[in-house]
Amino acid sequence: MGSAISSNFIKDLQNGGLLSELTKKIQSDDTLMLALRGHYINVYYRGGSILLISEQANGYAAKFDPNYLEEKSGGPNLGAVQAPGDCSKWVAALPALKEAMNSHFAAKRKSEREFQQLAAWENNRSVISNDTEYFITDIEFADRDEGARLDMVGLKWPSSQRKDETRCKPVLIEMKYGTGSYDGAAGIAKHITDLERILANPVKCESLNKTIEDQFDQLMKLELVDFTPHKKYGRAVVSGRPEVVFLLANHNPRSKKLLNIVNEIKEPEHFDLRFFNASFAGYGMHDACMLDLAEFKGLLQQLAS
Numbered sequence: 001m002g003s004a005i006s007s008n009f010i011k012d013l014q015n016g017g018l019l020s021e022l023t024k025k026i027q028s029d030d031t032l033m034l035a036l037r038g039h040y041i042n043v044y045y046r047g048g049s050i051l052l053i054s055e056q057a058n059g060y061a062a063k064f065d066p067n068y069l070e071e072k073s074g075g076p077n078l079g080a081v082q083a084p085g086d087c088s089k090w091v092a093a094l095p096a097l098k099e100a101m102n103s104h105f106a107a108k109r110k111s112e113r114e115f116q117q118l119a120a121w122e123n124n125r126s127v128i129s130n131d132t133e134y135f136i137t138d139i140e141f142a143d144r145d146e147g148a149r150l151d152m153v154g155l156k157w158p159s160s161q162r163k164d165e166t167r168c169k170p171v172l173i174e175m176k177y178g179t180g181s182y183d184g185a186a187g188i189a190k191h192i193t194d195l196e197r198i199l200a201n202p203v204k205c206e207s208l209n210k211t212i213e214d215q216f217d218q219l220m221k222l223e224l225v226d227f228t229p230h231k232k233y234g235r236a237v238v239s240g241r242p243e244v245v246f247l248l249a250n251h252n253p254r255s256k257k258l259l260n261i262v263n264e265i266k267e268p269e270h271f272d273l274r275f276f277n278a279s280f281a282g283y284g285m286h287d288a289c290m291l292d293l294a295e296f297k298g299l300l301q302q303l304a305s
Helices: 007-013 020-028 086-107 111-124 188-199 202-221 257-263 293-304
Strands: 032-036 040-045 048-056 059-063 134-143 148-156 169-177 243-249 272-276
Touching: 007 020, 020 032, 020 086, 032 111, 032 134, 032 202, 040 086, 048 086, 111 134, 111 148, 111 169, 111 243, 134 202, 148 188, 148 202, 169 188, 169 202, 188 202, 188 243, 188 257, 257 293, 272 293
Parallel strands: 169 243, 243 272
Antiparallel strands: 032 040, 040 048, 048 059, 134 148, 148 169
């Protein structure tokens, strides 16, 4: 489950720390994304984990997923990060690791995960991220207690309320890529049912809010969110009724499959259901781009007519 990392871990990722070279690389490389996992971090490339760094008693263990290699040999063994210079070996290896992942994804595409990372980048770190109203704090967020996985979590901070950091709402985002992803065991209706159960629990909601707060705070400290806060900004506070957003990428407007599925959906009791309707093209997310259930049904009916 995604969560904030320890104070020592964050210090080692900041200037002068054992892992600071990796942070600088992520800051300057828009194809990489950092995800916080409590006692470890994932570095994502094209939606796949290119590097896992875990906290140890005497430093950090580093690992590349051998499943991305043609020959499952265990991946490069560049050692732990325990002294200045150890991190440099892994940073230097990143281009070769990217090539291995490019070859893997050419044969086994993971378009949904790749576009997840793109959406997170556009709202957190692109040239328009300071203008958006949604910030992504994690992708592939797993709740082991509930057996649930969320594509993205983050917060919504309306532009009209930017001088008040207590006006942030929790946001859970599900991405569906293409019409084949709309139904089945991981379809839209199933996600809504699962989230109704999870978000009915106030303790679970409070825990999720705290996680999002902590993640956003640490990403800000690592300069991995391109956002200009007001002069007296202290720390974002996440609270209120959750918003669940479905981000449907590359929908086929000639298909009526989505309309048939959405027509069977009822308004949820424990969260605000929204469907992202892009502002022209792109994944920059604004409140004005979010359609409620009735508005989305109306849009789909127009497309079908």
